Amino acid sequence: MTLPPDPKSISTVNYLNEEKTVASWFFTHDHKRIALLYLASITFFFLLGGVAAMLMRIELIHPRGELFTSTTYNKLFTLHGVIMVWFFLIPSIPNVLGNFLIPMMIGARDMAFPRLNLISWYVFMLGGLFAVFAILVGGVDTGWTFYTPYSSTYSNSWVIAMAVGIFINGFSSIFTGLNFIVTVHKLRAPGMTWFRLPLFVWTLYSTSLIFVLATPVLAITLTLVALERGFGIGIFDPRIGGDPLLFQHLFWFYSHPAVYIMVLPAMGVISELIAAFARNRVFGYNFVVYASLGIAFLGFLVWGHHMFVSGQSVYAGMIFSLLSFFVAIPSAIKVFNWTATLYKGSITFDTPLLYALGFIALFTIGGMTGLMLASLAVDVHVTATYFVVAHFHYIMVGGAVMAYLGGIHYWFPKITGRMYPETLARWAAIILFIGFNLTFFPMFILGYMGMPRRYHVYPEEFQMLNFISTIGTPVLGIGYLLPLIYLGWASFFGRLAGPNPWNATGLEWQTPSPPPKENFAEIPVVTTEPYAYHLLPEAAGIHQETHDR
Amino acid sequence: MTFPLLPYEDSSYAARVDGIFVSLLVLCTVITLGVFAVIIAFCIRYRRGSPADRSHRPSESTQIAVEFAWIILPLLIFIGLFIWAGNVYFEMFSPPADGVAIYVIGKQWMWKIEHATGQREINQLHIPIDRNIVLTMTSQDVIHDFDVPAFRIKHDVLPGRYNTMWFKATKTGTYHLFCGQYCGDFHSLMVGDVIAMSPTDYAAWLQGHGEGTSDTLAADGSRAFHALGCSGCHEGSQVVHAPSLNGLYDEPVPLQSGQVVRADDTFLRDMILQPAKNVPAGYQPIMPSYQGLVTEEQIVSLIAYIKSQKSAASADNPTHP
Ligand SMILES: [Cu+2]
Ligand SMILES: [Cu+2]
Numbered sequence: 001m002t003l004p005p006d007p008k009s010i011s012t013v014n015y016l017n018e019e020k021t022v023a024s025w026f027f028t029h030d031h032k033r034i035a036l037l038y039l040a041s042i043t044f045f046f047l048l049g050g051v052a053a054m055l056m057r058i059e060l061i062h063p064r065g066e067l068f069t070s071t072t073y074n075k076l077f078t079l080h081g082v083i084m085v086w087f088f089l090i091p092s093i094p095n096v097l098g099n100f101l102i103p104m105m106i107g108a109r110d111m112a113f114p115r116l117n118l119i120s121w122y123v124f125m126l127g128g129l130f131a132v133f134a135i136l137v138g139g140v141d142t143g144w145t146f147y148t149p150y151s152s153t154y155s156n157s158w159v160i161a162m163a164v165g166i167f168i169n170g171f172s173s174i175f176t177g178l179n180f181i182v183t184v185h186k187l188r189a190p191g192m193t194w195f196r197l198p199l200f201v202w203t204l205y206s207t208s209l210i211f212v213l214a215t216p217v218l219a220i221t222l223t224l225v226a227l228e229r230g231f232g233i234g235i236f237d238p239r240i241g242g243d244p245l246l247f248q249h250l251f252w253f254y255s256h257p258a259v260y261i262m263v264l265p266a267m268g269v270i271s272e273l274i275a276a277f278a279r280n281r282v283f284g285y286n287f288v289v290y291a292s293l294g295i296a297f298l299g300f301l302v303w304g305h306h307m308f309v310s311g312q313s314v315y316a317g318m319i320f321s322l323l324s325f326f327v328a329i330p331s332a333i334k335v336f337n338w339t340a341t342l343y344k345g346s347i348t349f350d351t352p353l354l355y356a357l358g359f360i361a362l363f364t365i366g367g368m369t370g371l372m373l374a375s376l377a378v379d380v381h382v383t384a385t386y387f388v389v390a391h392f393h394y395i396m397v398g399g400a401v402m403a404y405l406g407g408i409h410y411w412f413p414k415i416t417g418r419m420y421p422e423t424l425a426r427w428a429a430i431i432l433f434i435g436f437n438l439t440f441f442p443m444f445i446l447g448y449m450g451m452p453r454r455y456h457v458y459p460e461e462f463q464m465l466n467f468i469s470t471i472g473t474p475v476l477g478i479g480y481l482l483p484l485i486y487l488g489w490a491s492f493f494g495r496l497a498g499p500n501p502w503n504a505t506g507l508e509w510q511t512p513s514p515p516p517k518e519n520f521a522e523i524p525v526v527t528t529e530p531y532a533y534h535l536l537p538e539a540a541g542i543h544q545e546t547h548d549r
Numbered sequence: 550m551t552f553p554l555l556p557y558e559d560s561s562y563a564a565r566v567d568g569i570f571v572s573l574l575v576l577c578t579v580i581t582l583g584v585f586a587v588i589i590a591f592c593i594r595y596r597r598g599s600p601a602d603r604s605h606r607p608s609e610s611t612q613i614a615v616e617f618a619w620i621i622l623p624l625l626i627f628i629g630l631f632i633w634a635g636n637v638y639f640e641m642f643s644p645p646a647d648g649v650a651i652y653v654i655g656k657q658w659m660w661k662i663e664h665a666t667g668q669r670e671i672n673q674l675h676i677p678i679d680r681n682i683v684l685t686m687t688s689q690d691v692i693h694d695f696d697v698p699a700f701r702i703k704h705d706v707l708p709g710r711y712n713t714m715w716f717k718a719t720k721t722g723t724y725h726l727f728c729g730q731y732c733g734d735f736h737s738l739m740v741g742d743v744i745a746m747s748p749t750d751y752a753a754w755l756q757g758h759g760e761g762t763s764d765t766l767a768a769d770g771s772r773a774f775h776a777l778g779c780s781g782c783h784e785g786s787q788v789v790h791a792p793s794l795n796g797l798y799d800e801p802v803p804l805q806s807g808q809v810v811r812a813d814d815t816f817l818r819d820m821i822l823q824p825a826k827n828v829p830a831g832y833q834p835i836m837p838s839y840q841g842l843v844t845e846e847q848i849v850s851l852i853a854y855i856k857s858q859k860s861a862a863s864a865d866n867p868t869h870p
Contacts, residue, residue: 150733238707238710283607321631346595361585368581371573371577372570374631375573375633377634377701380703384729
């Protein structure tokens with residue numbers, strides 16, 4: 001089944017060189033090219049959000065906030081949050097790796113709705129245009145959470161423009177979700193039964209359910225904010241008869257599941273990476289599948305844990321706390337199963353695995369601190385402090401972004417047909433890990449000591465820890481810039497990879513790299529479980545050196 | 550229980566929160582390090598080319614048993630944690646009846662504090678130690694949050710309603726008061742101090758800030774009650790059939806709708822701003838709304854006045870229902 005490495009594969013016709021005009025990119029229906037359009041766009045947004053974060057960290061070296069005015073600082077953290085959540089994290093793995101890989105992994109030639117796929121990118125860009133417009137004309141100062149009545153009545157910034165941007169962005173998510181769901185249902189290759197699907201496909205399937213079910217609520221919520229802001233219709237502001245807590249219920253009903261939109265695909269990537277580099281079947285495959293679906297379902301029932309001190313009823317708080325403990329179980333199952341997958345494997349420490357191990361470490365810390373936040377009395381003390389900031393960055397940056405980069409490295413040879421420089425890449429992964437912890441670990445301590453988030457000016461006793469955190473930022477920045485540079489270089493000058501440099505299972509590796517436009521010359525027929533590493537020749541003791549280092 | 554990295558703990562509640570936190574910290578650290586240790590051990594033992602034995606991988610039934618073990622064990626631990634932390638939370642939201650009642654009004658970007666005895670402060674809250682303090686809080690504009698990390702307490706302060714929070718300081722000192730909910734431009738300057746004092750110092754402070762004069766919150770309220778025309782209807786009017794407010798505070802009020810509500814701060818506030826919301830049984834809904842005509846401070850003083858009529862009423866009529 002495995003093709004031999006073919007050094008000439010790059011020169012044959014593939015999805016990258018088949019057509020060369022600019023129009024052939026902007027009007028492409030090929031899921032692989034659309035994935036690259038997304039890749040370029042979200043990289044831009046990541047840099048934008050990253051610069052804002054960098055400026056904030058520089059400002060926070062000084063407790064009196066000398067560099068910017070409070071208004072500018074507030075706009076910076078809003079920009080950072082909005083851009084990173086909606087224009088980077090949510091589309092990252094689904095729209096880049098998911099787009100590229102779902103059809104390839106299930107043995108299809110494209111998505112179920114190729115044109116909708118392209119439209120979804122245009123819609124995304126239109127939303128981005130509104131967001132960038134809102135930033136350029138003056139910015140928004142509500143925080144990414146848009147709490148009312150501040151956002152709907154009091155803020156003097158470009159709230160509606162930004163809300164429109166996010167509203168439009170939501171449709172891109174919905175289109176993507178629909179496309180994924182239908183593709184997985186309808187286009188699986190012969191023999192690709194549900195329980196032979198790679199775990200990455202399962203997590204994206206679960207994510208798509210959330211896309212489709214939760215995103216409309218966000219659209220409704222933002223519309224209501226705009227109605228109150230634009231026309232004075234009393235929905236959230238009590239002065240005109242509204243209820244400010246209603247907003248929080250609606251917002252978190254979307255935004256908690258959105259956390260899983262960011263994390264589930266990351267978990268899927270990690271399952272692929274661990275299996276490939278431990279050369280082992282994923283331990284408890286079925287449990288991991290049900291854990292993904294369980295997370296998607298339970299994720300809808302815990303929104304109130306963001307509101308333990310908001311004035312919602314004490315009994316509601318109790319129930320949301322209990323359910324939040326429950327939603328931690330499926331995540332724990334996954335961590336245990338990844339660990340067990342290493343057992344009796346044959347592990348190589350290539351860059352993707354380093355990212356995967358980094359993910360597990362940071363995600364576990366993020367998850368454990370999540371348990372602390374689910375514990376009601378503790379949450380009262382640390383909610384809305386830097387403890388929460390640290391917690392969700394461990395999940396969403398330590399977790400989701402690590403997995404995204406791990407995935408990018410792992411599938412880079414498939415996407416470009418070339419290898420990245422392994423040694424440099426390993427160093428970058430290690431630098432990233434160190435920089436991340438340096439930047440975000442001090443925030444846990446700051447938070448428990450009581451430093452509130454979104455504080456431009458803060459008491460002097462918090463300066464030391466803020467300073468350490470800021471020191472971590474350039475290290476983290478280098479950790480991100482290095483891959484950007486060497487991956488860019490390797491796309492053109494890297495060593496040819498051949499179809500399956502990792503000698504991995506999975507249909508995506510059974511076609512040339514880069515793949516031809518139609519992915520497979522012939523639609524493959526699937527006869528085995530997804531991670532059949534024990535059936536590969538090497539399992540019988542023949543160690544195949546598939547790539548040198 | 551103290552821990553070098555914990556902030557100073559200075560309320561009855563703080564030690565209990567820290568107790569939970571430290572236990573969680575120990576538990577989570579043990580589990581996390583345990584997982585890391587296993588991962589590292591596997592990575593070393595099963596690195597490619599190592600001589601480790603890879604035969605006899607766990608059978609299907611072992612796998613399932615292991616899966617159930619690591620589902621059920623955490624579940625039991627989680628339920629225990631939930632009950633422990635939930636219990637303390639529950640207590641935080643059950644204010645004692647004997648507390649010192651203090652009103653807090655948040656606005657962009659300051660805290661206004663009103664003591665029942667008439668003292669008013671801005672961005673400062675003076676309290677006696679070892680007494681239960683009950684805060685009744687509202688906001689004039691956006692959502693704020695009354696956050697005193699040293700006491701491990703925090704609660705949002707919403708416009709349009711009262712939220713209560715209580716605590717008991719155990720050590721004298723000056724502690725940070727933060728606004729914990731983002732509220733606009735000068736959110737990070739909406740800070741102040743909570744000054745916890747010994748009972749004698751506190752008594753002296755009260756004295757030095759106008760105790761003993763007739764300027765209590767209730768006295769203010771009494772003036773507003775007349776100035777706003779409430780007394781015209783509510784104090785023995787021949788023309789209008791309106792209920793007497795003497796002894797009303799905290800009593801059950803049967804409503805036209807058949808419901809019975811307690812005449813607490815929120816009820817009184819709603820009565821003044823949205824009288825149509827709760828119409829007492831046996832009366833015509835003719836009371837006008839004072840929305841836009843009274844400030845939050847006036848509402849607070851009116852409530853204090855109605856409250857004071859409670860003690861007056863029970864003094865002359867101890868059998869009042
Ligand atoms: Cu949540
Ligand atoms: Cu505030």
